[in-house]
Amino acid sequence: MTTDATVTPLIEARGLHAYYGESHVLHGVDVTLMPGETLSLLGRNGMGKTTTLKSILGFVPPRRGDVYIKGVSTAKRRPWQLMRQGIGYVPEGRGIFPGISVREHLIMAARPNERGETPWTMERVLDTFPRLGQRINHDGALLSGGEQQMLSIGRALTTNPDLMILDEATEGLAPLIRDEIWNIIRTIKATGISTIIVDKNIDNLLEVAEKHLLLVKGEVKYSGDSQGLRNNPGLLETHLGVA
Amino acid sequence: MSDDIVLATQGLTRRFGGLVAVNEVDFDVKAHEIHAILGPNGAGKSTLINLLSGEIPPSEGQVLYRQKAIQGKSARQIARLGIGRSHQKTNIFPRLSCLQNCELAARIHMGGVLGSWRSRHTAQQVSERAQEVLETCQLNHRAHTTASDMSYGEQRQLQIAMVLATAPSLMLLDEPMAGMGREETAQVTELLASLTDRYTLVLIEHDMDSVFRLANRITVMVDGCVLESGPTEQIRTSDKVRDVYLGRHDEGVTA
Numbered sequence: 266m267t268t269d270a271t272v273t274p275l276i277e278a279r280g281l282h283a284y285y286g287e288s289h290v291l292h293g294v295d296v297t298l299m300p301g302e303t304l305s306l307l308g309r310n311g312m313g314k315t316t317t318l319k320s321i322l323g324f325v326p327p328r329r330g331d332v333y334i335k336g337v338s339t340a341k342r343r344p345w346q347l348m349r350q351g352i353g354y355v356p357e358g359r360g361i362f363p364g365i366s367v368r369e370h371l372i373m374a375a376r377p378n379e380r381g382e383t384p385w386t387m388e389r390v391l392d393t394f395p396r397l398g399q400r401i402n403h404d405g406a407l408l409s410g411g412e413q414q415m416l417s418i419g420r421a422l423t424t425n426p427d428l429m430i431l432d433e434a435t436e437g438l439a440p441l442i443r444d445e446i447w448n449i450i451r452t453i454k455a456t457g458i459s460t461i462i463v464d465k466n467i468d469n470l471l472e473v474a475e476k477h478l479l480l481v482k483g484e485v486k487y488s489g490d491s492q493g494l495r496n497n498p499g500l501l502e503t504h505l506g507v508a
Numbered sequence: 509m510s511d512d513i514v515l516a517t518q519g520l521t522r523r524f525g526g527l528v529a530v531n532e533v534d535f536d537v538k539a540h541e542i543h544a545i546l547g548p549n550g551a552g553k554s555t556l557i558n559l560l561s562g563e564i565p566p567s568e569g570q571v572l573y574r575q576k577a578i579q580g581k582s583a584r585q586i587a588r589l590g591i592g593r594s595h596q597k598t599n600i601f602p603r604l605s606c607l608q609n610c611e612l613a614a615r616i617h618m619g620g621v622l623g624s625w626r627s628r629h630t631a632q633q634v635s636e637r638a639q640e641v642l643e644t645c646q647l648n649h650r651a652h653t654t655a656s657d658m659s660y661g662e663q664r665q666l667q668i669a670m671v672l673a674t675a676p677s678l679m680l681l682d683e684p685m686a687g688m689g690r691e692e693t694a695q696v697t698e699l700l701a702s703l704t705d706r707y708t709l710v711l712i713e714h715d716m717d718s719v720f721r722l723a724n725r726i727t728v729m730v731d732g733c734v735l736e737s738g739p740t741e742q743i744r745t746s747d748k749v750r751d752v753y754l755g756r757h758d759e760g761v762t763a
Contacts (some may be wrong), residue, residue, distance in 0.1 A: 309689050310660040337678025407527065437596070437686045439548045439714055441755045465689055506691035 273336040275300050275428050275459050276321060280400075281330035283313075283320045290316045291327070292483045298476075300427070303460045305470040307487075308480035314463045315357055315376060315432055317480065322354060322430070323347050335427075351379055353421030357432040357463075360411045365405035367397050370405065370420050378425035384456070390419040393449060410441035418449060428459045435464055447473070467507050471495065479504055511612060512538045514678055515560065520569035520579075522555055531732035531756055537678070540720045542700065542709045546743070548728035548753055551710045554596065556729070557680050560710070561593040562586035570600075573678075587617065592676030594667050595718065596683045600654035606666055607701055609655055610638035613673040637673055645669040645699060661692030665699060678708040685715045688742040716754065722742060727739055 276298040283291035291313050295428050304321050306314040318412045319325040321332050323344040332339040334350050348354065362370065371390060391398040394415040400408060409418060414434065421429055434450065435443040454460055454473060464470055470477070471491045479487035479494075481504050487494065494501060501507040517538035522529050530552045537543045545553045558564045560571055562583040571579040576585055599610050614637040618630055622742075642648045645665045650658060655666060664684060671679055684700070685693045697718045700709060713719050719726070719740075726743040728735045730752050736743060744747050 309693070310687070379545055407524070408549070411549035433687070437549075437683060437714065439546075439753055440716060441753060442549055506689060 272299060272334070272432050272485070274298060275302075275335060276461075277333040277336075278317075280323055281317065281320050281327045282331070283284070283316050283317075283325050283327050283353075290483050291320060293330070294320075294478075294480070294483065294485055295383045295488070296321065296478060298428070298461065301457055301459055302476055303454050303474040304461065304472035306461065306463045306478050306480060307467070307470065309505065312480045313483040314480055316483075317478075318430055318432055318461065318463070335396055342442065351425075351427035353424050354428030355414075355417045355421050355428045355429065355431045355434060358438070359413045359417040361405040361408065361416055366402050367408070367416055368401045370416055371397075371423050374420045375423040376425065380429065381397055383425055385422040385425050387423060390422055393422075393452065394419050394503065405485055410437050411445075414438060414442075414446060415449075418426070418446070422453070426458060428451055428461070430461045432463045434462065435466065467501065510538075514539050514574055515710070516572045517556075517560070518570045518572070519570060520556070520559060521567050522552075522559055522564065523567045528732050530566075533559045533729070533732075533734055534750045535648045535727045535734060535737055537708060537710055538725075539708055540704050541724040542704060542711055544711045544713060544719045544723035544740075545729060546714075546719065546726055546749070546753055547735070548710075551729040552732040553729055554682055557593065557682050557710070557712060557730075560586075561680055587674055587676070590675070590677040591680065592671040592674045592678070593680035594671050594682060598660075598663050598667055598699060599656045600663055600666055600670065602643055603654065605652050605654055606658065606669075607638055607642060607651040608665055610641055610673045611668060612670050613670040614638050614641075614675075617674040622652060633659065637675070641669045641672040644672060644703070659692070660712055661688055661695060664688065664692070664696060668696070668699065672707075676707065678710070679703075683714065685718055686713070688715075693718060
């Protein structure tokens with residue numbers, strides 16, 4: 266896939282090697298994401314998708330390799346400093362605080378983007394997720410799984426990000442709620458926010474994301490567009506079990 | 509009550525302050541069936557399972573197991589009656605081997621860890637039980653593998669094996685396929701299907717392919733109440749259920 270050399274990538278990761286203790290998890294992973302693009306990370310459980318995200322975001326700093334966010338090296342910088350460069354993170358497991366309310370979650374995270382703009386206000390988040398409005402004073406612990414997921418996405422949006430990272434955004438959700446989350450992801454994409462998504466629904470990923478990275482045992486087995494994947498059903502069958 | 513009903517609830521209700529999480533639920537489970545509980549997130553499914561397993565007491569209503577009231581008993585007492593449960597999140601000891609995890613579950617069930625260490629006879633029973641459930645769950649080739657080194661799907665299978673090690677006759681399974689890819693889901697689905705000769709299963713699951721493959725009957729909950737309960741085919745084609753839970757299209761392919 267070609268990229269415009271005059272435009273700075275939102276994310277550029279080169280040759281990432283990440284470890285948990287002595288366990289070598291990522292083996293030279295490259296990731297490039299241009300402004301406005303949507304990228305999916307594909308692979309079976311345990312292949313390095315979440316670790317790739319955590320390496321980019323500094324939660325699992327790579328022992329080798331370089332990460333640049335908007336052209337700036339992430340070396341020696343803390344995850345919260347990287348987030349302030351315009352990244353909204355929806356972690357696997359949602360990361361909702363049980364003892365604070367929906368309103369407090371949304372107020373706590375809110376900030377303008379690097380240009381001082383606030384396109385995603387709390388009101389806009391509540392318009393996008395009317396269920397959160399109905400639960401505005403409820404603590405995180407009292408929310409259902411779907412409501413927690415909406416709050417996690419809504420909270421990330423109030424940081425007015427240029428890039429949303431969604432790790433297993435629809436896991437454990439009822440079919441109708443999953444549909445709702447995918448519609449919201451499409452809405453986010455339509456507003457021009459770049460997105461990196463990890464999910465298990467291949468059909469939706471092939472439709473929503475234009476770029477895909479297939480990880481197998483911490484190595485990139487495929488990097489390219491949806492058509493390339495559709496043209497290579499053997500790849501999906503071998504590495505994802507999708508016939 | 510029909511003889512083949514092993515578990516039933518009558519007017520089962522649980523309130524958390526002003527929130528009625530489970531509201532006058534009546535349902536029953538027949539011996540050797542797989543009874544699925546479906547519903548949107550927040551419908552009260554996990555709370556219902558917690559009430560059945562004794563992890564929380566009901567505000568009102570009865571739970572009848574083999575026609576005897578068990579509401580108010582502790583989770584440990586209910587487990588000893590033969591009701592085992594697994595949780596949404598994987599609950600295993602990551603540094604123990606697969607076999608050790610199952611032995612621990614069997615030991616605790618057979619009267620406490622310290623007491624059972626002392627008896628050679630119990631130790632042998634524990635070991636045999638652990639080996640047996642690993643075989644049932646097709647994990648015998650992983651017996652000496654450290655749990656943290658197993659794949660996510662295998663860890664979920666291990667969790668089911670640990671429930672089996674407590675010698676239940678009825679198992680309450682809360683989203684056993686959560687977070688699994690397509691192949692892992694298929695593997696656990698076949699495992700559960702193989703258990704019905706010996707066990708009765710109550711299953712909460714959002715993977716509809718698995719539910720429709722496995723369930724004999726389905727109860728659908730919404731806002732703490734039973735919306736509809738009946739044979740799988742009835743629920744699959746129910747307009748009410750489609751409107752609140754399934755939606756009106758086929759599910760996409762999952763990896």
